[in-house]
Amino acid sequence: MEILAQYGTQLVLIAALFGLLMAWGIGANDVANAMGTSVGTKTLTIRQAIIIAMIFEFTGAYLAGGEVTSTIKGGIIDPIAFTAHPDVLVLGMIASLLAAGVWLVVASFFGWPVSTTHSIVGAIVGFAVVSLGANAVQWDKFGSIVGSWVITPAIAGLIAYVLFISVQRLIFNTDNPLENAKRYGPVYIFLSAMVICLVTLQKGLNHVGLPLTSNESTLISLVLSLIAAIGGIFFIRRLRFNPQDDVKMHYSNVEKVFGVLMIVTACAMAFAHGSNDVANAIGPLSAVVSVVSHGGAISANSAIDWWVLPLGAVGIVLGLAMMGHKVMATLGTGITHLTPSRGFAAQLATASTVLLASGTGLPISTTQTLVGAIMGVGLARGIAAINLGVVRNIVISWVVTLPAGALLSILIFGLLEKIYL
């Protein structure tokens, strides 16, 4: 207990620093995966992608990041087990942050496709089990989180499959694909906007001082989506179609319409990514802050301190601004044969799935969800060639990351214990 009184501020500052660094790393690296399809299909330039990502990652993290943050903060561990040992919780959370950070640096050095989410969850479970034994972890919650890692890519794949088939039915396989693209494009925009708004608003915006009833939020969602759709109509009208392009490739002009749709889904992707992944950086931080500011009291449902979510959001934006350009540049040239219609289906499916997970407080991997969605489009025979080796690597890294994160956090926790206790 004395440690908290003595070093409380110092510990919060350390946690805040590591949290910020982690958020920075997420902004610098993870966002490239989230926005990669947009840049890869050349619907957005790198600069545009970064600007969109900055705005929507921030709003996503700030407005919709609360649920997942709460899960990381107090959902995986059992708060009751820690009531007698708040100091352990504080050090453990700091250790988890550090462990996840170290693991991510190691993994990216070797080029392994690991997920930030998996590392942080593994790290938290690791320190909890070692410090206070197996009953310090809420295994059923942990189980449902791990289960969601398998299910979310599958769900995203299914949604992407259905979306892509619907696009084929309504637009590509018709007499006049371009006309139909113009007609149904706004409908898809409406759909995308509706998903984002509903998930975000239904969860409420209490923490930003905007309490809404269910009806109100539905109404607002409808209005906002309509505005998005009308904006879409406007943008699609403004497109210049060149029949000459269709000589070489019949569907060049149709894809231009999907380019507009992809801007919307790119926003959705950034928003969804921000809402889910900000927790990886600031979930542990908010646990530390909450324990220290309550003088050692641990409560399961305490609110997240007001400055924590924005801090994470700012970290992500900083990472994006400083490193985004460099990281995305490697993406722009790499993805070939991914057309906007496919990118649209994959992104919308991913964004919806991730947002749903964010709404239910499940920390999942955006990248892996996107991979699932792309596989879904592939199953609908929409992509020329998908490298199954990458999928295999993801599964392997998935299995390795949990114990690796746990092991590292145990080591770092031991070190911190030596220093402070």
Next chain:
Amino acid sequence: MPVNTILGLFAKSPIKPLQKHIAKVHQCCEQLLPFFMAVAEDRWDEATVIYGQINQMEKEADVLKREIRLKLPSGLFMPLARTDLLEMLTQQDKIANRAKDICGMMLGRKLTFPADLSQDFQAYIKRCLDATELAVKAIGELDELLETGFRGRELQLVEEMVKQLDIIEDDTDQLQIGIRRKIFARESEFNPVDVIFLYKVLEKIGDLADQADRVGARLELMLARN
């Protein structure tokens, strides 16, 4: 976290190289026409030069073929079966081999055909080239097929092309029978060994259309696997 997760997910599409290959093959076959003209007019030097070009193009097609094979590892998830793609590639490549065989055979024996059959031969070759050209077109539609998820109108369009290939192949068979009959009627006028080879060349030219038709059949099979 590494950036290459999404990047690495997309493998290089085999479609463009496949199209490049068949285009090269067709280009190779097209040289047959000037070759025959040269032979008909006894310009053997020119024929030799053209043979060199055909040989060169056939080699280039071979290189393309090898590249595609190497870049099509088994760990790819594609809308078309890998075995089908490779089989089609083999069929495509055989067209170029036939073209080379024909020239080689004629050049080697300084084989000429009866002057009054020259027109028939030309018409026959042209019709065979129609087939290879249509094969190029059909393979060219793979881009669009991918866009439409191998469904719908685009699929019908390609199936129509494959049907057309069948028709052309039938045509060339008829032309072949006609020429064969004419040669048969005057067999005794020629050197017996020459006649044997004349029949052989006739057959090999027909093979061009046959082979193109087989490419179409492969394509159809590939698309039928829904």
